[in-house]
Amino acid sequence: MNSNIVTWVLSALSSLQNEAVVSPFEFKGDKENEFLIFFKPEVFFSADEALIGESINMTLDKLTQNDIEVNWAILFTGSRLAELEIMDRHYGFINKVSKNISKIATAEEKEKMYDVLEISNPEEYEILGGHEFLAANPDFDEESLDALWQTKKSARVRSGFYAQKFDINWKNVILVNAFHPVQLKHYTNPTHKTVVLLCSSDRAWNELKDKVAWDTFPEKSVPESVRGEFFANKEKYGLKEVSISFNCVHMSAGAFEAGFEIDNFLKNVSASAYAPTKTNLYNKILAAGLTDEDKIMNFLTNPKNSEGQSLFDVTENINTIPAVNVFVSDFN
Structure with missing residues (x-):
């Protein structure tokens, strides 16, 4: 699967498409956690395609090592991100x-x-x-x-x-x-490209954050994380700089932030056949007993509880089922 994704991404990077699905879409729903990981534009700045391939392959290998499945991938140019106002949101x-x-x-x-x-x-x-x-x-x-x-x-x-x-x-x-x-221009520059992965895993969310993305400051990341590897061996991957401004990858911080990000990136992509009802999060909320669609979708507004705490903050780094229980009990 990894070699296929690398091939698809490299092909999409060389195409003239503003938006390219580079792996079939599949909302599996068989894992507890569903989230986004995306490659930031700096990963694709190298003129050497082989080095870009190394970056993608290394990241995918680390995802596999941490029991993360990639269920689809899509490439956006900066022009398309700007047109859809994805990064604004x-x-x-x-x-x-x-x-x-x-x-x-x-x-x-x-x-x-x-x-x-x-x-x-x-x-x-x-x-x-x-x-x-x-x-x-x-x-x-x-x-x-x-x-x-x-x-x-x-x-x-x-x-x-x-x-x-x-x-x-x-x-x-x-x-x-x-x-x-x-910061915004880095993504919306017409020559820049971003590749988004829909991922799922049964591993604990806080463990995944530690092992995959780790710290916003790459120099503080554990060596076995994706950011840690990029920081330690930037020349190997054709990267001029790995820093807080150019830390190469993003991972959703929690189940409800992930739900927002999935909706944000996919709702205007017809090839994804996206609908909120297909997502892991939506169906786990239904299973928890909340069935009113308007109340479920209110999570997209990042509501606050009675103590003034936002949903995304309260559920950061928490697995989906306990996060859903918090949403149902404290935000409805």
């Missing part, structure tokens, strides 16, 4: 803030920004998200904005919300999530 709140913070910032959020940035004259500052700033300042692009952002340590306002003050062209500006435009 993938980044969620981070993206929303970068594109809209000047319109949606609450009074409380503004006060928190002024406080953490030690601003005593807020009336002299304009608040702009990274994408808003680029729209208003055509002399900047994603890369130059990111370079500016990196000149200072940003302040955390709350999860997914980072700010810093700057004097730009004689104007006082509070930039919010100005790292995100270049």
Whole structure:
């Protein structure tokens, strides 16, 4: 199976298709956990096809070693990801803030920004998200904005919300999530490609995260993980850099985040014949006794429980059945 996937991916990379199913789709439902793993664009930057093949094969071998089955694979170009706004939804709140913070910032959020940035004259500052700033300042692009952002340590306002003050062209500006435009462009650049795998396993979710993706910082990853191997032997795989910005693979963090990601990547792909009712998660929720479709699909909104905790956070690194039990009891 692995050799077939490698062949399919290499063929799809050389094709002119914006979207290519590179392995047959199959929602098996015979394992407890179903999730996405995707190869990030940097895996495919090498001009040497053999090195790209090594990257894919090594990753697939590690999945097999950890009892992970690959049930299908699909390739997207950056143009297709942009057209379908897949990565906008993938980044969620981070993206929303970068594109809209000047319109949606609450009074409380503004006060928190002024406080953490030690601003005593807020009336002299304009608040702009990274994408808003680029729209208003055509002399900047994603890369130059990111370079500016990196000149200072940003302040955390709350999860997914980072700010810093700057004097730009004689104007006082509070930039919010100005790292995100270049982060998003990495995926939506028309020349870049991303390959997504639908996977399933009976292994414990936290064990899979440790053995496969491990830490966001590759240098902290255990050697036997995919990121650890990429970091230790980047030349072997034709990689110029392996870092937090270029860590090569992504894995869903939990059952409900996985359900969101599967829906996000597949709902507009006709060749997948996707329907939420086919997924492992949906059917395990039914088995747990929740049968109202609207209530089931509400998980896509990442709801909060009575303590203000989000579903995705509460169920991170938890196997699907106990995660479903939490959803049914605490979020409905």
